[in-house]
Every structure is written in C-alpha cells, then in structure tokens.
Amino acid sequence: MILLAGATGLVGGLVLARCPDAIPVSRRPIPGRPGVVADFDDLPPLPPAHVAVCALGTTRAKAGSDAAFRAVDHDAVLAFARAAKTAGVTHFILVSSVGANPRSGLLYPRTKGEVEAALTAMAFPRLDILQPGLLIGPRAERRPVERFLQWAAPVIDLALPRDIGSLPADAVAEAIVALAKRSEPGVFRHTNRAIARL
Secondary structure, three states, X not given: OEEEEOOOOHHHHHHHHHOOOOEEEEOOOEOOEOOEEOOHHHOOOOOOOXXXXXXXXXXXXXXXXXXXXXXXXXXXXXXXXXXXXXXXXXXXXEEOOOOOOOOOOOHHHHHHHHHHHHHHHOOOOEEEEEOOOOEEOOOOOOOHHHHHHHHHHHHHHHHOOOOOOOEEHHHHHHHHXXXXXXXXXXXXXXXXXXXXXX
16 A cells, blocks of 8 residues: 555656555545545544655745745655654655755755655665656646746757756656565665666
8 A cells, every 4th residue: 555645746646546556645635536635734643554655846936935845845745754654654755856955055956855864864664765857747737937848858858967857757657656566675766767767
C-alpha cells in the first residue's frame, strides 16, 4: 500500500492514476478515490503502509509569500513524512528538484535542499529523492512563466546538460512506480538521466 501526498498536482495525479491501491492524503477530497482529507498542519494518524510518496509542491508566485511557499514545500512535506513514519512507512519517495541545496541563496533550491537534509536525518530505511528539471505536462492551475518555459524547452534543452533540462512528468511518475517496488536500504538521489532509465 502507498500513501500519496500531492495527488492533485501534476506528478501526484499521474502516480495516482497508475496506482489503484494508493491512498491519497490531501486537503480536499478526490472524486472517486477514498483517502485521508486533512490539513497538513493537523494530520490524523495515517493508515499503515510500507511506502509513502510525496509530490507536494507549489511556487512562490502561487503561494503569495516566502512563508506561504515554505508552509507547503517544507512544513507540509515534513509533516507528511513524520506521519508516514508513525504509520510504519519504511520507504519514502520525494519529488524534489534539480539544484536542491540547503546553502543556496535562493528560496526555491534552499527549501528543497533543507527538506532533503531533514528527510535524510529522519533515517527511513530507504529514501529515494527525485531531482528532475522542468516538468513537462498539463497543469490544472495557471503558471504563465512555467508554461512559456515548457513551450521553449525543446530549444533551451539543446544548450543545457541533460540533468538540468526538462523532463516529461509521465517519466517521473513511471520512475516513482518503479522505485516503489524496490527495497534495498539506503539514500538514493535520481537526476534526469536516472529518472529516464527507471
């Protein structure tokens, strides 16, 4: 059984479609899928599971402030991880980002890096961290800058190293499904090329 946070987003929705036994953990109900509906700052006990997938994420522009962005990309992610560990999860899978670095001077990569470090310190027997570049795929919400970058990605990618360029969200979802079946202990980071191989 898989606990899934971020099931209403691009990658999470694709994972949910591929995993009929996944239990979404979300702030609002998902039609046709029973799950846990709660705010991440007040999560109830989660159902027992061995694997948890976290695809939570927003943008600074959508969140409206640095604090609101961190509330999702940092606080909610770690709250879900703590609840998942209490539920018996031994394998945690995180969708992070290329360039994640807790010492970065930029909010987005710094927050992603801090979350990666905090999850590593939680000592799940297995931790998979996916660090994709720009995700290509249809989003429910409007992200004008990201939409432009998706449109321009084929040209931009020609000038970028493979691990920094764009990647179809479908590939990330497929990689998560493949990783969920693995049990070797350790901390594993997967950039674009590794994600594509999975």
